[in-house]
Amino acid sequence: QVQLVESGGGLVQAGGSLRLSCVASGLVFNSYTMGWFRQGPGKDREFVAFASWADVRTGYADSVKGRFTISRDNVKNTVDLEINDLKPEDTAVYLCGARIRNSGGGSVYSSSYAYWGQGTQVTVSS
Numbered sequence: 001q002v003q004l005v006e007s008g009g010g011l012v013q014a015g016g017s018l019r020l021s022c023v024a025s026g027l028v029f030n031s032y033t034m035g036w037f038r039q040g041p042g043k044d045r046e047f048v049a050f051a052s053w054a055d056v057r058t059g060y061a062d063s064v065k066g067r068f069t070i071s072r073d074n075v076k077n078t079v080d081l082e083i084n085d086l087k088p089e090d091t092a093v094y095l096c097g098a099r100i101r102n103s104g105g106g107s108v109y110s111s112s113y114a115y116w117g118q119g120t121q122v123t124v125s126s
Helices: none
Strands: 003-007 010-013 018-025 032-039 046-051 058-060 068-073 078-083 092-100 120-125
Touching (some): 003 092, 018 120, 032 078, 046 068, 046 078, 046 092, 058 068
Parallel strands (some): 010 120
Antiparallel strands (some): 003 018, 018 078, 032 046, 068 078, 092 120
């Protein structure tokens, strides 16, 4: 049974930082591209960042470039998201997803991901 469990969310002031973590189990971790998405109140799920299965390639949404950093550890089966200079518009539930390598679609599309965690809430106060 595949499980993805996120942690690290919280309430922070604008300009603050957080480190989110996602632990995966029940899958061959280094066969999956891992992605972070977020979903704000009343909004669609939005791509944030991905790290390819071998961590050779990463990608970011324009809105987070320079502030967010994704990293993965293929020994610990974790993917982290370092978030700096938080803004109120970053408030959302942050979810990690797993996409089997060489599957169809692209890593920026939520429909390409086979597995999801429950998410961790990030709330940024102004």
